[in-house]
Amino acid sequence: MSASGSAPTVYDVAERSGVSIATVSRVYRNPESVRPETRERVLSVARDLGYVPSGNARGLASRSTGVLGLCFPDYSDPDAEAAEDMDDDAAMLYSDQIIRGMERAARRHGYALLIAASLKGGPESLVAKVAGRVDGFAVLARTVPTAELDVISRRQPVVMLAGPRENPDTADHLDHIEVANFDGQRELTRHLIEDHGVRRPAYIGSAEESPDVEARFRGFLAACRDAGVRAGGEPVLRVAMMTQAQGARAAEELCARAGERPDAFVFANDQMAVGALHALERRGVKVPGDVVVTGFDGIPLSRLVRPSLTTVRQPMLRMGEAAVELLVERLSGTRTGEPVSMMLPVTVVRRASCGCGEAEAARAAAR
Amino acid sequence: MSASGSAPTVYDVAERSGVSIATVSRVYRNPESVRPETRERVLSVARDLGYVPSGNARGLASRSTGVLGLCFPDYSDPDAEAAEDMDDDAAMLYSDQIIRGMERAARRHGYALLIAASLKGGPESLVAKVAGRVDGFAVLARTVPTAELDVISRRQPVVMLAGPRENPDTADHLDHIEVANFDGQRELTRHLIEDHGVRRPAYIGSAEESPDVEARFRGFLAACRDAGVRAGGEPVLRVAMMTQAQGARAAEELCARAGERPDAFVFANDQMAVGALHALERRGVKVPGDVVVTGFDGIPLSRLVRPSLTTVRQPMLRMGEAAVELLVERLSGTRTGEPVSMMLPVTVVRRASCGCGEAEAARAAAR
């Protein structure tokens, strides 16, 4: 039914148990301060009535919600229905891990988590909706106009995830968490060059603006330059979306191009690399024998494909957790003042697709 | 920063823009009803001030929050820290998919999603916290005492996910969504028997109570009986947790046992089956040559392991979506009265681990 009059309130409970609403409130907020018999009586009436304290009223009165928020972009496929059981599932990557990390950390601190993906053209902007309901929140880069964030961050803690500060002088109030994209990609690339003799690596980036991808590319370039390996100032290829399908297409194209085929496909993320692996297998191109392939992110999938994918693992779970820690610090007053900018380390994971990893593979199998 | 006095309110905006608070409110709730010039003036002041409407106050006044909730069990590993980069990642399965499904559907309907996993021994019960902040919510089976749910569901829409109604006479107010565990497992088992000549299948279940797992087992039994295949009244083995590690251990044990080895390991979920696959490979037991292995759930991983895993796919995303639909129906008054009980169909996915799937494998590779 879920509708017999409207929900009971403190008043109903108070009346039925012969106390004042203050006492009812105390039973929930501070049970010790109420005589046990009274407490029990109130609780029992509450149970009978099906009373549940209104979070809204609580929040209003106490000026805090006990909820943290997360805004992220809508990653869902345009043709989501069709993709239902395709590689949509494998797309369980970025936001999901962060959600999970945040949820865990939030729970530890007694917070719940409110999540919302951006909906293009909502009348009420996404943030406003979330911001009004939480004590503080995190935003995945490029989900929300920086200006809007800037306004909001004057009033409540906000942390920006992934992607460097977009505009150093306006986004002044935001705490900030990023990962070592540059370092990770550089180290991975150096490994390919030094340990596997790669000489003609091709970097495959994305057409859309992404500070992360750009940082990775710069890392790639740095390693090339250091080793005296030629590499253009631009990625060899930019794909529209960083999906498996696009990765496969990129591999096809790179193989079909005239001239010498690159001896390494360095992808800006794992998704594309996995797609490429499939495409190459289909074409009969051996990995890592004929060409080396690497990804970036360290999604679960990367360990499971054959050959297993050499990649750079981002600590996404930890990113979510770190976001919560930052928010909680702000909220508890442990930290005030200057926004911090945190850079999480990444780790290069050497597996079969670059030619490493017999040992690795054995260890993985041994699990 | 994030603290210069406290956040601005309607009053501040109203005063600064020379209108009443009612007008400010209208600017947000019903912009058309305010003269354009007035509206602009108000909005501009709001921007200057960094005004964001308080969700709490809104909710209180309007008696609705625009938020749906989800409570789920805490699946995290006991030794989470250690497991950080082990198969914890692959555990991205049940709750995550449902979260994603709900989030999408909720967004379509203009709701945000509040998620919270059960924390053992929190003072305020999980549900109470969530229930007080949302218009309606979904609960994964066995997350929350049924009695508590029953009370709450008298007051607001609640839908229970997965797992049959626990107690038909008390949980009367809940809408209910389950999947065809019985049918799915029966069909899968029949396939093994009829198409692959399996004669000594072993079912591996879980020690913990789970209506889903039981239903699957009954489906397994039904298929065996129908085909005149012997099968005890109990699973051959019950593991403590349905993890990869436990699945591997189960496989070991089944292989080590005296007597004839079963010709099929029928696992109650994919996780365990994947673990078993690894263990069997290590032992040099061929799948499906020496023994057939199947799972249940259809997690992404199942398609990626080698041999790819024959399983039963649960529409978990859809489950989340369906939950939202049910809630929204209740909330909008489209549906009232009797709780419904919805059973989502599952699909048997035949892949390599049962001996099918050369074609399948090819198709998968062709993607």
Next chain:
DNA sequence: GCGCTGTCTGTAAGCGCATACATCACTCTG
């Protein structure tokens, strides 16, 4: 000129709770 209608805005009454403060009944102390 009058009343009428319609548009825009203001007034005021809550929404359900938390909490400072007041009150009351006692118990202790000296």
Next chain:
DNA sequence: CAGAGTGATGTATGCGCTTACAGACAGCGC
């Protein structure tokens, strides 16, 4: 036995917003 101290409860106010209702004012037909 007065007065201070203590614990349990009640009173009253406000949190920031929505929304019925009322008021003001302009344009209309008569």
